[in-house]
Amino acid sequence: MPELPEVETIRRGLDEYIVKQKIVSVDVYCEKSFCGVVGDIVGRKIEKIRRYGKALIVDLDGGVSLMIHLRMTGQLIYDGETRYAAGHPSENFVAKLPNKQTRVVIKLSDGVLYFNDQRKFGFIKVLPTARVEQDEFVKKLAKEPWDMSIDDFYEKLQRHQKACIKAVLLDQTIICGLGNIYADEALYVAKIHPERRAGELDKPEAEKLLKAACEVMDESIESGGSTMATYVRADGTKGDYLEKFAKVFRKEGLACPRCGAKIIKKRVAGRGTHICPKCQKDTVDTTPAVEEGVRND
DNA sequence: CTAGGATCCTGTCAGC
DNA sequence: TGCTGACAGGATCCTA
Secondary structure: OOOHHHHHHHHHHHHHHOOOOEEEEEEEOOHHHEEOOHHHOOOOEEEEEEEEOOEEEEEEOOOEEEEEEOOOOEEEEEEOOOEEEEEOOOHHHOOOOOOOOEEEEEEEOOOEEEEEEOOOOOEEEEEEHHHHHHOHHHHHOOOOHHHOOHHHHHHHHHHOOOOEHHHHHHOOOOOOOOOHHHHHHHHHHOOOOOOOEHHHOOHHHHHHHHHHHHHHHHHHHHOOOOOOOOOOOOOOOOOOHHHHOOOOOOOOOOEOOOOOOEOEEEEEOOEEEEEOOOOOOOOOOOOOOOHHHOOOO
């Protein structure tokens, strides 16, 4: 799905466009995609949009909230005076809606919010606002990289000694926000091979990785996420992290911008993984002479 | 407890 | 053309 930067991009967009609007009606096209009773949210006003990791919380008046998780292929498309679309990028962003992938349609006072989701892994769930933080998913989330101390991160890596570092980065209960794109990009920036065991990273490496995670996600959020967040807005701007900033993700066969070696793709932790085989060594760097393995390039 | 694999679902693409 | 298997920007459940 949409990883943290994309979800944050959606949050900002919804904050601008749907807050203060009233829910007029809700059409559920796919039962699996909507958990709750439609009558509990119709007529309520949207007060606030929050985010926990990759989960979006829409607070309504009367102490009711919606939790929205896009998982792999979810998208939220607001169609009002302008169209604001974000989430899993696809032609749906500019298509006529509803369409085959539309799962829930929320009609608002001044526009319509479409929840599309090709694979139906995502969902919208109705719950009392007071219970959001008690939700099993929310409760288990770890800190986001910006809020995590290096000691905390290093200790977590030690705790998951034998797991691939990539698997660790994808585990939201260890560190929250990264998904397949930003895990690959962060590992590339930090020059760490995704198949290294978490326990064998030394502290300077862990620090580089944590910093890289913040960096790649900051960059993406600033550009509106990797998706075409503002696709149809008048200014024509669009978020295009993959085009503009990604160095390895979906770049297999292309030259590494750092060393020129050919980027490869292989399966790691059950996911397609992009690596520069030269910059990202799959064994511990035993180069002598430099203390603690710190290399300043 | 951790680690790894299967699984939910639809759609697309490469290879025969 | 039609079929088949692999794979996909996530998270959970099951097993060892």
